[in-house]
Amino acid sequence: MEHSHDAHGHAPEPYKYAAHHSEEEGKKTRRMIWNMFWVLLAITTVEVTLGLVWKHLEISWGVVKMTFIILTVAKAYFIVAYYMHLKHERKALKNTIIIPFVLFALYLLYHIFTEGIYSEYMDKYFF
Amino acid sequence: MSNTATMDSKTAWGGNNESPYGASYGKLMMWFFLISDALSFTGFLSAYGFYRHYYGSLWPSAENVFTHFPFMHGNHPLLYVALMTFILIMSSVTMVLAVEAGHRMDKKGVTIWLGWTLLGGAIFLGSQAWEWYHFIHGTELGAIELGRGTFALPNGTVEHTYGVIARWADDSKQVLLLPWREIAGDVTSPYIQLTGQALTEAVANGKEIYGANLTHNEYGHPLFGDFFFFITGFHGTHVFSGVVLNFIVFINVIMGTYQKRGHYEMVEKVGLYWHFVDLVWVFVFTFFYLV
Numbered sequence: 001m002e003h004s005h006d007a008h009g010h011a012p013e014p015y016k017y018a019a020h021h022s023e024e025e026g027k028k029t030r031r032m033i034w035n036m037f038w039v040l041l042a043i044t045t046v047e048v049t050l051g052l053v054w055k056h057l058e059i060s061w062g063v064v065k066m067t068f069i070i071l072t073v074a075k076a077y078f079i080v081a082y083y084m085h086l087k088h089e090r091k092a093l094k095n096t097i098i099i100p101f102v103l104f105a106l107y108l109l110y111h112i113f114t115e116g117i118y119s120e121y122m123d124k125y126f127f
Numbered sequence: 128m129s130n131t132a133t134m135d136s137k138t139a140w141g142g143n144n145e146s147p148y149g150a151s152y153g154k155l156m157m158w159f160f161l162i163s164d165a166l167s168f169t170g171f172l173s174a175y176g177f178y179r180h181y182y183g184s185l186w187p188s189a190e191n192v193f194t195h196f197p198f199m200h201g202n203h204p205l206l207y208v209a210l211m212t213f214i215l216i217m218s219s220v221t222m223v224l225a226v227e228a229g230h231r232m233d234k235k236g237v238t239i240w241l242g243w244t245l246l247g248g249a250i251f252l253g254s255q256a257w258e259w260y261h262f263i264h265g266t267e268l269g270a271i272e273l274g275r276g277t278f279a280l281p282n283g284t285v286e287h288t289y290g291v292i293a294r295w296a297d298d299s300k301q302v303l304l305l306p307w308r309e310i311a312g313d314v315t316s317p318y319i320q321l322t323g324q325a326l327t328e329a330v331a332n333g334k335e336i337y338g339a340n341l342t343h344n345e346y347g348h349p350l351f352g353d354f355f356f357f358i359t360g361f362h363g364t365h366v367f368s369g370v371v372l373n374f375i376v377f378i379n380v381i382m383g384t385y386q387k388r389g390h391y392e393m394v395e396k397v398g399l400y401w402h403f404v405d406l407v408w409v410f411v412f413t414f415f416y417l418v
């Protein structure tokens with residue numbers, strides 16, 4: 001068939017993707033999975049403990065809040081990079097997924113921070 | 128065993144049999160769906176964060192709302208939701224172990240790990256129903272939703288009381304705590320204590336509230352209830368559809384569908400969705416229960 005040949009006239013290889021791995025690779029993957037599990041568990045434990053004790057410590061709420069957010073983003077990174085395997089995907093795929101999301105998320109937050117002030121007027125004049 | 132599986136040309140996605148992403152059509156579309164879904168949740172949680180900040184101390188603190196633990200009496204703030212988080216993370220671990228077993232064409236391994244994932248999802252859904260029950264049901268003490276009126280703040284300004292939730296200081300119902308809005312969102316901002324005549328008037332003009340629904344919330348601002356029902360409900364719907372998808376794939380694994388096909392990519396695809404559900408919960412946990 002004409003269309004099944006590429007520009008150089010070679011018959012293309014059948015479409016392939018990484019679907020299998022060997023026993024040794026499996027062992028390595030499983031070790032990574034459990035290591036990540038301990039990391040995620042440790043972060044969650046720190047979060048819950050901090051949530052329960054921060055009022056008894058000499059830390060300001062702002063610092064606690066930022067710590068929560070940083071730990072959460074770290075957790076999200078570990079889940080997406082390792083469990084969802086994004087770290088080992090092709091660069092094109094990584095960019096296609098991460099860039100639009102981050103861009104729109106920041107755009108949304110920007111609008112909330114800058115335009116949200118109008119809620120004050122709504123409270124005053126409409127309710 | 129070779130490192131790659133051959134797919135038929137119907138599943139390959141254009142590019143003269145060479146996908147620029149190195150991923151199949153199905154997996155790519157799952158990723159694209161997850162991006163749009165992630166943006167919905169970003170919208171919900173940003174809106175929540177905005178109003179939580181905006182209403183300051185009128186907003187309930189989650190550690191005062193979610194204090195129950197099954198078969199245990201007393202106050203256990205955050206404990207149950209921490210357990211729910213652990214269960215969901217654990218089910219993410221069993222899911223990725225199922226994917227790993229699939230890469231070795233280990234049918235028994237996939238069946239076992241996917242089974243544990245299903246169990247984790249089911250327990251999580253049950254826990255969420257339980258949390259909803261306690262939030263809707265409320266406390267025996269209840270709270271007073273104040274009627275029309277004004278009160279003076281210590282700094283001299285006058286605030287309206289309409290719709291503000293005043294909570295009892297303790298079981299004796301002798302003191303009402305009246306919060307006011309701090310734009311700074313300081314969770315430790317003070318309350319005005321209502322006693323004696325002011326208390327009697329406040330109760331007479333106000334309304335007793337028990338538990339929460341879409342218009343009233345004994346723990347604080349009603350928007351908290353709306354956000355709680357909407358965001359955890361929307362996430363719970365995702366968990367539910369995840370459990371359904373996992374169950375369908377689980378049946379297919381047992382029937383040997385993927386063994387015959389030569390690869391377990393379908394487990395990877397539902398795995399992506401399942402990890403996403405876990406990922407969203409990580410954010411819901413932080414922004415709803417911790418911050």
